[in-house]
Amino acid sequence: MLQIKGTIFDIRSFSLHDGPGIRTTIFFKGCPLCCAWCHNPEGQKVEIEKIxxxxxxxxxxxxLSELVGYEISVAQLMQQLESDRPFFEQSQGGITLSGGEPLLQSAFCKAVLQAAEEQEIHTAxxxxxxxxxxxxxxxxxHAKLVLYDLKIIDLHQHRLMTAENNDLILKNLEWLSKQSIPIFIRIPLIQNITDTEQNxxxxxQIIEKTPHIESIDLLPYHQFARNKYKNLNLEYTLSELDNYPKxxxxxxxxxxxxxxxxVTIGG
Ligand code: SF4
Known part of the structure; x- marks a missing residue:
């Protein structure tokens, strides 16, 4: 299990917005969705890429040319995380697996969660x-907490804005609601897209019928990602959109x- 390898594009220590306490966030490469507002476009392709x-x-x-992404084994990752353990212990924090979408590398993701569990590190x-x-x-x-993104409930709008249907997303939330794992719902606030009255x-309605939700984190859109799209030679359809009003x-x-x-703004 410790030899399983995955591809990640960043490890950030001292994160305060990806779950309780001080956390180290591991950014997995690859995502099955293609959200128009994605602020981590370098995490969308699973392959290591040049920018x-x-x-x-x-x-x-x-x-300059730089490579985005690198391979790492579970053992190497756990060794690297060890130096952050004192911060986890002092703050009741832990690690957060993010991305991209960690489930796209499901064997690696599961192995990291299990290794952290064995070493008594809290996982989100x-x-x-x-x-x-x-x-x-x-x-x-195997996760101690799930940060679950909910974006758009209307199926057609969801497909238009993320390139995929939301049926699996809603079914998995239903499954999750029947477990005892705490859930933080994360809603990206994108003007006239996710914040319409209907949405x-x-x-x-969905949140209120889902048990175990401990937090709703509203994540206002910001323009930080503009340059990333340019560097990756990707079209950014929301390039004219302003930061979400406070x-x-x-x-x-x-x-x-x-x-x-x-209910938080920013997590
Ligand atoms: S799910 Fe997240 S990482 Fe994937 S495309 Fe959407 S915003 Fe980006």
């Missing part, structure tokens, strides 16, 4: 929920206030 970027030194620009699985139920159940049962009411995010926080014990 062109510019480094500025003494006000001069230098063109940050997932878009798009996987067969067999894969989802096989992996998610937020549909989201609330007042609207607060209105939605109020709208969801009775739907979960905690």
């Amino acid at each position: 062109n970027c510019t480094r500025i030194v003494d006000s001069k620009k230098f063109p 699985l940050d997932t878009c929920g798009f996987a067969t139920n067999a894969v989802f159940a096989d992996v998610a049962q 937020i009411h549909a989201l609330r 007042e609207k995010a607060e209105e939605l926080q109020f709208f969801f206030k009775n739907s979960a014990p905690r």
Whole structure:
């Protein structure tokens, strides 16, 4: 199990928004969805890829090529995470598997969750929920917490904005609701896409009939990803969209206030 390898594109320590306490987030490469607003486009392809970027030194620009992604075994990853253990213990934090979509590399994802469990490190699985139920159940049962993305409830709109249907996502949420694993629902706030009146009411209806939801995290859209799309030579259809207005995010926080014990802006 410790020899299983996966492809990741980043490991970030001291994260405060990917679950409780201080966390180290591991970003898996590859995602089955293609959300128009994705702020980690470098995580969408499972393959290691080359990006062109510019480094500025003494006000001069230098063109650069960099590889995004690298292979790592479970053993190597666990060894690397060991140095963050004191922070996990002091803050009741742990590790969060994110991406991309961790379930796309399900064997590696499951092995990391199991290795962390053996070493008594708390785990959170940050997932878009798009996987067969067999894969989802096989992996998610090993997580201590699931951060579950819910984006758009209308099937056609979901397909238009993410390139896939949401039927597996809703079925897996139903399965998850029957387990005892705590759930944080994560909703990206994208103007006129996920925050339409129809969608937020549909989201609330689903959330309120799902047990074990401990938090709703509203994630306002920001423009940070623009340069990433340019560097990857990808079209960014939302390039003109402004950052999500703070007042609207607060209105939605109020709208969801009775739907979960905690409603945050930003996680
Ligand atoms: S599910 Fe997340 S990582 Fe995948 S495309 Fe959508 S926003 Fe990006």
